[in-house]
Amino acid sequence: MAIKVAFLSQKGGVTKTTKARLFARAFAFNKWRVKICDFDLQQRTASEWGAKRLAAGIRPEIEVQAFAAIEQALEQDSHYDLLIFDGRGFADKLTLDIARVSDAIFLPSGLAVDDLAPTVRLAHELRKAGISTAKIAVVFGRTGSSEVEIAEARDYVAQAGYKVLERTLPEKQGYRAAHDAGKAADEARAPTLRIGAKHLAEEMAAHVTALTEKA
Numbered sequence: 001m002a003i004k005v006a007f008l009s010q011k012g013g014v015t016k017t018t019k020a021r022l023f024a025r026a027f028a029f030n031k032w033r034v035k036i037c038d039f040d041l042q043q044r045t046a047s048e049w050g051a052k053r054l055a056a057g058i059r060p061e062i063e064v065q066a067f068a069a070i071e072q073a074l075e076q077d078s079h080y081d082l083l084i085f086d087g088r089g090f091a092d093k094l095t096l097d098i099a100r101v102s103d104a105i106f107l108p109s110g111l112a113v114d115d116l117a118p119t120v121r122l123a124h125e126l127r128k129a130g131i132s133t134a135k136i137a138v139v140f141g142r143t144g145s146s147e148v149e150i151a152e153a154r155d156y157v158a159q160a161g162y163k164v165l166e167r168t169l170p171e172k173q174g175y176r177a178a179h180d181a182g183k184a185a186d187e188a189r190a191p192t193l194r195i196g197a198k199h200l201a202e203e204m205a206a207h208v209t210a211l212t213e214k215a
Contacts, residue, residue, distance in 0.1 A: 001078070012089030014141060022200065022204075035079075039087050042088075142170070165203050
C-alpha cells in the first residue's frame, strides 16, 4: 500500500506543483516507486512537466498521470510506494476527497495575506470536515529575503493553529529554469539552490515519516 501525500491549495500561484515535484524527485532518487497524480485537468502543469522530463531522459524517471477523480488514482495504490496528489488550483469537493485519503497534507502558501488567508480558510475547512490537524503543514514558497516578513507569515499560520515548516523555497530564476527543463527544484544548476531545495524536501519527508510511523 502506497503512502499518500497531498499538495492542496485554495488558490493558484502558491508553488503547489513546485513542492509536489520536489517531493516526488526526492523519493524517486532514493529508489521509491513514485507517481504524481495530477488532478488539475485544465492546467496540467505536473503532467506537462513529466512529459518534458521523460523526453529529456532525466533520471530518476517520475511517472505523472492526470486523473479526474480520487477513485481512479487510488487504483494505482498497489503499484507504487508513494502517491503524490497534486490538487487543483482551487478548493472544491475533490480537494476534500483527496484530503480524506491522504496520510499527510501540505498547504503551500505565499507570504502575503492574500495567500495566507485562503490557506488558513482551507485548513479550517479540512478540520471542520474531520481531517486531523496533525496531518496538515503549511509550507511557504516564493519567499524573498526578509526574515521579518517570513516570521510574520509563520506567526499568522501558527496563531490559526497549524504547523508551519521552517524551510521555505525562495523566488529564484534558477528554480524556474529547472522546471522549464523538466527538472525539480533540487536539480537546479546552482549548488546553493539545490541544497536549499533538498533541505525543504527533507523537512517535508520528516513530517510525512512522523505521521506514517504513528499510523
